[in-house]
Amino acid sequence: MTNAELFIHESDYPDLNIPSATARLQGALRFKTVSHTDPALTDQRPFEALHAFLRESYPRLSARATWETIGHSLLITLPGADAALRPALLMAHQDVVPVIPGTEAVWRHGPFSGDLEDGYIWGRGAMDIKQMLIAIMESAEYWLDRGRTFRRTLYLAFGEDEESASQGAAAIARTLAARGVTLEYVLDEGSGDVMDAADYGAPGTLVCTIGLYEKGYGDLRLRASSRGGHSSNPFHGTSLGDLARAMTAILDHMPPPRMSDAVRRTLLTLGPRITEMPMAQWARDPQRYEKEILDWFCARESLYHQVRTTAAPTMITGGAPAANVMPRDMQAVINLRMIPEDTPDALLGRFRAAVGDRVQLDWLQQISASVPSDPEAYGYRRLRETLERYFDRLVFIPVQNKGATDARQYERLCRCVLRFGPFLEEEDISREGIHGVNERISVRAFAQGIRVLTHLIETTCLSNGAAE
Numbered sequence: 069m070t071n072a073e074l075f076i077h078e079s080d081y082p083d084l085n086i087p088s089a090t091a092r093l094q095g096a097l098r099f100k101t102v103s104h105t106d107p108a109l110t111d112q113r114p115f116e117a118l119h120a121f122l123r124e125s126y127p128r129l130s131a132r133a134t135w136e137t138i139g140h141s142l143l144i145t146l147p148g149a150d151a152a153l154r155p156a157l158l159m160a161h162q163d164v165v166p167v168i169p170g171t172e173a174v175w176r177h178g179p180f181s182g183d184l185e186d187g188y189i190w191g192r193g194a195m196d197i198k199q200m201l202i203a204i205m206e207s208a209e210y211w212l213d214r215g216r217t218f219r220r221t222l223y224l225a226f227g228e229d230e231e232s233a234s235q236g237a238a239a240i241a242r243t244l245a246a247r248g249v250t251l252e253y254v255l256d257e258g259s260g261d262v263m264d265a266a267d268y269g270a271p272g273t274l275v276c277t278i279g280l281y282e283k284g285y286g287d288l289r290l291r292a293s294s295r296g297g298h299s300s301n302p303f304h305g306t307s308l309g310d311l312a313r314a315m316t317a318i319l320d321h322m323p324p325p326r327m328s329d330a331v332r333r334t335l336l337t338l339g340p341r342i343t344e345m346p347m348a349q350w351a352r353d354p355q356r357y358e359k360e361i362l363d364w365f366c367a368r369e370s371l372y373h374q375v376r377t378t379a380a381p382t383m384i385t386g387g388a389p390a391a392n393v394m395p396r397d398m399q400a401v402i403n404l405r406m407i408p409e410d411t412p413d414a415l416l417g418r419f420r421a422a423v424g425d426r427v428q429l430d431w432l433q434q435i436s437a438s439v440p441s442d443p444e445a446y447g448y449r450r451l452r453e454t455l456e457r458y459f460d461r462l463v464f465i466p467v468q469n470k471g472a473t474d475a476r477q478y479e480r481l482c483r484c485v486l487r488f489g490p491f492l493e494e495e496d497i498s499r500e501g502i503h504g505v506n507e508r509i510s511v512r513a514f515a516q517g518i519r520v521l522t523h524l525i526e527t528t529c530l531s532n533g534a535a536e
């Protein structure tokens with residue numbers, strides 16, 4: 069089955085001009101808004117050209133909204149009539165990753181061609197994530213064009229460096245924080261994986277994931293030294309032996325798994341669809357069967373990382389040049405992905421206690437997990453209802469996000485920061501295209517995403533729909 073077979077209500081908003089929206093996405097893809105980790109390498113002119121293109125392409129937004137550029141990031145404010153309602157914020161990023169050198173010839177259409185052929189729009193950014201940027205603009209323009217008033221203020225926020233430093237989104241969030249803004253909900257890219265729920269005990273049910281937060285990331289360095297020398301007298305041990313013992317101690321002393329709100333909500337949502345025993349019974353009362361459920365998750369490759377901090381030893385350097393020589397200074401790295409309950413500080417203390425003092429531990433880099441959004445919040449419920457309208461047979465479940473996005477920058481302004489790009493392109497096409505080659509999106513998936521956003525704006529921001 070293809071994802072496109074799940075699309076329903078494609079006749080909603082029949083006056084949406086999809087060919088024009090397609091042409092505008094093609095136009096946006098032609099700007100080489102490539103961002104680099106070193107901002108000095110980023111050519112700013114394509115960003116300025118993209119801004120001019122957007123202003124020209126969306127005359128109602130241009131006239132009625134406030135446009136601010138913060139660096140080269142864009143904050144567009146559509147003021148709502150009801151100041152008592154917290155604003156909503158829809159986001160995407162303007163930048164794209166570079167084309168991988170040497171793959172240019174593999175692209176069937178130029179990565180900055182914006183070509184339209186056989187129902188696909190081609191170019192770097194077609195899936196990540198200019199389609200979302202343009203779809204957000206199309207949806208807001210659509211309602212302005214029909215003379216509708218906004219009851220809730222709507223922000224459109226487009227960072228300039230999500231793929232590198234994420235400074236643009238941070239600057240927008242700081243600007244809003246300085247103005248005392250708190251937000252009802254934020255929607256960013258991410259998640260949207262469709263899969264069979266067999267691992268949850270619900271075979272035959274299709275689930276689709278909405279990201280609520282991001283796991284933390286850490287590179288833990290282990291360092292050990294020994295005096296070296298001939299291996300016939302290893303009385304004091306070797307640095308390699310110490311590292312091996314330390315590594316084992318860390319892996320054996322990982323913190324226990326935890327049940328998150330997202331997992332609890334997922335099980336309650338799947339509820340009656342879970343047919344496999346004993347999960348069918350446990351899922352009815354996740355609180356009571358927490359231990360059993362955690363064991364079930366930990367035993368499954370697709371689920372265990374949802375409930376626990378993971379540790380992957382990845383690097384070791386400094387071994388001796390010969391089998392009969394003892395090594396001297398060595399180091400190893402363990403890559404950790406942390407759930408919110410496990411902070412980098414607490415983990416470091418825990419590991420030091422387990423390892424002892426023959427091996428030094430420190431973080432090469434670390435960032436805590438982001439703040440989990442509330443799966444009961446207004447924004448989550450409205451998004452889920454909207455998605456259920458446009459995608460048949462899918463059960464939407466909250467998860468932690470795999471990758472990091474700009475979204476975490478807004479968490480201090482909002483308790484409902486959702487990661488979901490409503491563009492359900494076929495899996496093989498996304499896999500090949502995102503940060504890869506032949507990035508493209510079907511006009512059909514793009515159009516359905518516009519309908520989702522148009523509906524979400526209608527039900528959460530316009531005068532007839534913004535109330536609870």
Ligand SMILES: [Zn+2]
Nearest residue numbers: 196197230257
């Ligand atoms: Zn992205």
